[in-house]
Amino acid sequence: LNRMEQPPRPTLIDFHGVSMTKYFTDNWDNVQNFKARPDDILIATYPKAGTTWVSYILDLLYFGKTHPELQKSTPLQDRVPFLELCSPLQPSGVDLANKLPTTPRLIKTHLPVQFIPKSFWEQNCRIVYVARNIKDNVVSYYHFGRMNSLQPEPGDWSTFLHDFMEGKMVFGSWYDHVNGWWEKRQTYSKLHYMFFEDMIEDCGREIDRLCSFLGLSPSAEEKEKVTTGSKFDNMKQNKMANYSTVQVMNHKVSPFMRKGKVGDWKNHFTVAQNEKLDEDYKQKMKNATLKFRTEV
Ligand code: A3P
Numbered sequence: 264l265n266r267m268e269q270p271p272r273p274t275l276i277d278f279h280g281v282s283m284t285k286y287f288t289d290n291w292d293n294v295q296n297f298k299a300r301p302d303d304i305l306i307a308t309y310p311k312a313g314t315t316w317v318s319y320i321l322d323l324l325y326f327g328k329t330h331p332e333l334q335k336s337t338p339l340q341d342r343v344p345f346l347e348l349c350s351p352l353q354p355s356g357v358d359l360a361n362k363l364p365t366t367p368r369l370i371k372t373h374l375p376v377q378f379i380p381k382s383f384w385e386q387n388c389r390i391v392y393v394a395r396n397i398k399d400n401v402v403s404y405y406h407f408g409r410m411n412s413l414q415p416e417p418g419d420w421s422t423f424l425h426d427f428m429e430g431k432m433v434f435g436s437w438y439d440h441v442n443g444w445w446e447k448r449q450t451y452s453k454l455h456y457m458f459f460e461d462m463i464e465d466c467g468r469e470i471d472r473l474c475s476f477l478g479l480s481p482s483a484e485e486k487e488k489v490t491t492g493s494k495f496d497n498m499k500q501n502k503m504a505n506y507s508t509v510q511v512m513n514h515k516v517s518p519f520m521r522k523g524k525v526g527d528w529k530n531h532f533t534v535a536q537n538e539k540l541d542e543d544y545k546q547k548m549k550n551a552t553l554k555f556r557t558e559v
Contacts, residue, residue, distance in 0.1 A: 269412045269511060270351050281375055281435035286413050290349035293357045297346065299382040302367040304477070305390045306343065309440040310373050310433065311403035312395035313459040315519075316493060318343040319504050320470060321369050321391070323489040324479055330365060339504045346372045346380075350413060352510055373434045376443040387453055389477060394441045395459035396555040397544060398528035398537075401427045401437070405531075406517040413511045424536060428543050438547040445553045460556045463525050466490060495523035526558045 273284035299305075304321065308314040322342055326333060333342060344359035354362075360370055372379070383390070395403075401424060408417030414433060417423045430436030448454050455476040462469045467490055474481060481489065491497065498504045499520035506512055506519040532540070 272412055272414065272416055275415055275431060275433065279378075281378070281439075282431050282433060283435070284413075284415065284433050286350050287347045287373075287433065288349075290347065290355045290357060293355065294347050295380050297357055297360070297380040297382060299380065299386045299388050300366075300368065301386045301388065303383070303386070303388045304367050304369050305346075305379075305383055305388055306369060306371045306393070307376075307379070307390055307444065308371075308373060308393045309395070309400065309437055311400055311407055313393045313457075313462060314371055314373070315339065315504070315506070316459075316462065316498070316523075317391060317393050317457065317473075318369060318371055319498060320473065320489060320493045321477075323492050324470075324474065324477070324481060324485075325367065325369070326365060327488055327492070328485060333365070334503060337503065338506075338508050340506065340509065343369045343371050346370050347374060350511070375435055375440050376447050384451070390451075390454045391473065391476070392444045392454060392456045393459060394444070394456065394555070396525070396557045397437055398532065398540065398557050399459070399525060402528050402531045403521065404432065406521055407519075410513050410516040410519070411511055412513070420531060421536065424532075424540070428540065442548070442550050442553060445550060458555070460525050460559050463523075464559045466493065495520065499523075525556070528557065 273286055275282045275284060276288070278288050306314060306318050306321065308317075319339055322334065322339065326342075341359060342363075342365075344356045344363065346356040346360060348356040360368060404427065405417055405420055405423045408414040408423065418426070426432060427437065430439065434440065444454070445456065448456055455473065457469060457473070467486075470486065470489060499518070502508065507514060512519060
């Protein structure tokens with residue numbers, strides 16, 4: 264494909280019981296055989312839960328001082344490879360990860376917990392999981408589907424919401440994802456489970472918690488740079504962090520850095536849709552210890 268061409272929108276396939284597309288399964292053997300290193304840090308999320316935000320925070324924490332030039336020259340998606348991505352337009356996530364010039368490697372994934380390559384567990388890697396409340400998560404995913412031609416056609420909002428509740432989304436059911444990772448905490452201690460809403464409420468506090476999980480102790484000045492650099496408006500203006508260099512995304516349809524809020528779902532859900540989702544939620548969120556906030 265040349266620079267102007269868009270790859271065709273994919274269709275959903277059933278992949279070991281999870282809805283996926285070929286852009287995340289075509290490189291499957293290489294993904295599963297990926298050789299993690301003990302100091303690798305995996306950033307895992309359901310799509311649109313705050314992956315980019317946390318990736319950028321980690322990138323600033325680790326490399327803000329030692330490699331500020333990289334942050335000016337290399338887009339975030341190249342510094343934090345997307346492990347399972349396999350698109351015709353760029354090197355695979357596995358290849359990018361294997362060529363990263365810096366350590367520790369920060370690696371992004373949207374895989375549900377049961378699909379994580381086994382070497383991450385064997386090497387006892389640190390994993391940061393970010394979750395976002397279902398209502399804002401589905402709204403954000405809908406707009407992302409409209410602007411990103413690597414996603415299946417999203418259809419209209421009510422169709423999309425219906426499909427979402429059925430788990431007919433790339434990377435499967437939101438419920439399975441957030442619950443599967445939540446349960447993993449019981450047996451895997453190097454997993455830090457974060458919430459988008461907590462970051463909106465007090466990002467400084469969440470950065471402190473992240474640092475204590477990672478064993479980092481930035482100076483007040485360094486921390487200030489991370490907090491400021493990762494603010495929504497600053498990331499939105501930052502060409503190296505706002506995905507403006509990605510060919511498959513059309514930011515005129517909807518910018519990648521769209522709103523960055525808790526509660527935008529109220530501008531999308533009808534009363535009936537909201538009631539239906541609440542009902543679905545009650546039935547499927549069996550794990551009472553996992554609690555989300557739909558407003559802060
Ligand atoms: P919205 O579409 O609701 O605006 P991901 O990185 O997992 O794809 O998630 C993208 C969502 O995170 C988008 O949500 C985006 O605006 C939001 N986001 C990204 N950086 C952010 C920041 N610094 N502060 C707040 N929200 C941010």
